[in-house]
Amino acid sequence: MNGVSPLLAAVEGFLRFLKVERQLSPLTQINYRRQLSALIVLLDELKVVDWARLDAALVRSLAARSTRSGLKPASLALRLSALRSFLDWLMSQGMIKANPAKGVATPRAGRHLPKNIDVDEVNRLLEIDLNDPLAVRDRAMLEVMYGAGLRLSELVGIDLGHLDLASGEVWVVGKGSKERRLPMGRTAVHWIENWLEMRELFDPEDNALFLSNKGKRISTRNVQKRFAEWGVKQGISSHIHPHKLRHSFATHMLESSGDLRAVQELLGHANLTTTQIYTHLDFQHLASVYDAAHPRAKRGKS
Incomplete structure (x- = not known):
């Protein structure tokens, strides 16, 4: 899709909220922007132009596409977490009625715990x-x-x-x-x-x-x-x-x-x-x- 995605405006509003209201660290803001930008690219490919069109099936499709692109479980969990937070904010703004990402399970990432020394x-x-x-x-x-x-x-x-x-x-x-x-x-x-x-x-x-x-x-x-x-x-x-x-x-x-x-x-x-x-x-x-x-x-x- 050419030009700026119509999905971007809401994301920019959310990122301003994180910076001004939540006062999250710059690194956290960057992570949110990176994950939501990647999701916009996937949604553009699916010709989705309105966040209100998202449902649980579409969220699962986004997760599947992310996995096929090589995203590891831990990174996918981070992406879905960013999406949930963003959709919660959209609900608070009256832009959507429900959060379709809430019912999508986050993949379990293997825990690599450090071995202690005796x-x-x-x-x-x-x-x-x-x-x-x-x-x-x-x-x-x-x-x-x-x-x-x-x-x-x-x-x-x-x-x-x-x-x-x-x-x-x-x-x-x-x-x-x-x-x-x-x-x-x-x-x-x-x-x-x-x-x-x-x-x-x-x-x-x-x-x-x-x-x-x-x-x-x-x-x-x-x-x-x-x-x-x-x-x-x-x-x-x-x-x-x-x-x-x-x-x-x-x-x-x-x-x-x-x-x-x-x-x-x-x-x-x-x-x-x-x-x-x-x-x-x-x-x-x-x-x-x-x-x-x-x-x-x-x-x-x-």
């Missing part, structure tokens, strides 16, 4: 040869990452004012700008103190806790690179990256405590279901808890 491997990873200040910094970063279960962005975002070493706590800003205070553990506090004694050697340019060798806040890419290098040096069998340490923290905490709610709070998850998936609860552990606790599981003499 406690012995964590201990081996953290036994770093401390022959230079950067090694002390890296040891402190590893201890804090594993000790508090932080996200990578939370680790590099720590400022000096975010620490309460007396109580062994750190203050971080997580997803959605949500703040939380977390315990770090005595070992992490000890290595932060060791690093603070050497931090001034790098002529700090700001209040960032962890610095690069140029005195600036360390970048996420630098942390990823250093962690991977230490994994190789320490003879760890799997690739070491920050998310794996966070995942290991969650797994080890859950195995020891069995307190899913507490682990949820520590990780900063909004939903408990996220924590359940993240920590890949061991079915055998659940079965043993069930057998020990549930009245109907207790076997008495017949």
Whole structure:
């Protein structure tokens, strides 16, 4: 179809709503625009010129065409989610009477959960040869990452004012700008103190806790690179990256405590279901808890 699609005007109105009213991040706005633009292309091919013509069968056809074009399940789920949100907005504007995308199932994407490393491997990873200040910094970063279960962005975002070493706590800003205070553990506090004694050697340019060798806040890419290098040096069998340490923290905490709610709070998850998936609860552990606790599981003499 030549020229500008008649479907585009409503999308532009929706995107203005996301920017002004919802104040979503620029990246989220770009993602919505990309997915809805792709859908307009498909609808143009089908000679659809009015959003009110959409029904469940047409939405399923769009999903099928997207899949045939090579779109992966996770990306298709994102596309359908963008469409649902857009159609909800059209309803709120009185432009359509119902949302036909609501009844179309989202394909399940396979979950690729990171494997955790066991406690012995964590201990081996953290036994770093401390022959230079950067090694002390890296040891402190590893201890804090594993000790508090932080996200990578939370680790590099720590400022000096975010620490309460007396109580062994750190203050971080997580997803959605949500703040939380977390315990770090005595070992992490000890290595932060060791690093603070050497931090001034790098002529700090700001209040960032962890610095690069140029005195600036360390970048996420630098942390990823250093962690991977230490994994190789320490003879760890799997690739070491920050998310794996966070995942290991969650797994080890859950195995020891069995307190899913507490682990949820520590990780900063909004939903408990996220924590359940993240920590890949061991079915055998659940079965043993069930057998020990549930009245109907207790076997008495017949």
